[in-house]
Amino acid sequence: MRVPIYEALAHYKRNEMLPYTEYFGLGFFTDISLAESTIAESKKLVGFSDLNDNSFSIKTHYLNDCTHIGDDINYEIVNNKIYGVWYDYDIDPYYSSSGYIGLFSTLEYAEKALDWYKTWDIFNVYGLDCLGIDTITLNLRGWTEGFITVYD
Incomplete structure (x- = not known):
């Protein structure tokens, strides 16, 4: 079963x-x-309004999309909460790479996946402290106030 999360x-x-x-x-x-609709609303905010349409996108993730969490998978989302396994490591002094490797319906599934992701070479290079788990509330808009840029 493939349950998309956008x-x-x-x-x-x-x-x-x-x-x-x-x-x-x-x-x-x-x-x-x-x-x-979140993207449309964000385009009206300070900072985001300066970006062109190509600066916005939707990435499709699939819930529980990791074979290392087991075979009998429950896809039920409880209280609109899921668990995201994230990564965040510095490429150089000016840039870091970050994002979500996987989204899971339970903390247990996220923890099992995290144990497997820890074996990946990239995290052996950058360190295991660049991995973690976040609780994510679905259907909740982020960045409701926009941003400003500051240059040296």
Whole structure:
């Protein structure tokens, strides 16, 4: 069974000379129309309103999409909460790479997946402290106030 979860994202690049793009997570949603409306509302906010349409996207994740959590999987979402296994490590002094590797319906599934992700070479290089688990509330818009940029 594949249960989609939609992540609304904004992408910001300070200038085209830099290889780095920053990502703003705008929320996780059970319905793609909720992700689309979140993006539409975010485009009205300070900072986000300066970005072009190509700076927004929706990433589809699939709930419990990790074979290492077992065979008898429960996809029920309780109290609109799921658990995301995240990563966050520094590429260099100016840029870090971050995001979610997997989304899970229970903390137990997220913990089992996290144990498996810890065996990946990339996390042996950057350290296991760059992995963790967040509780995510679905269908809740993030970044409701926008942002400003500050340059040196």
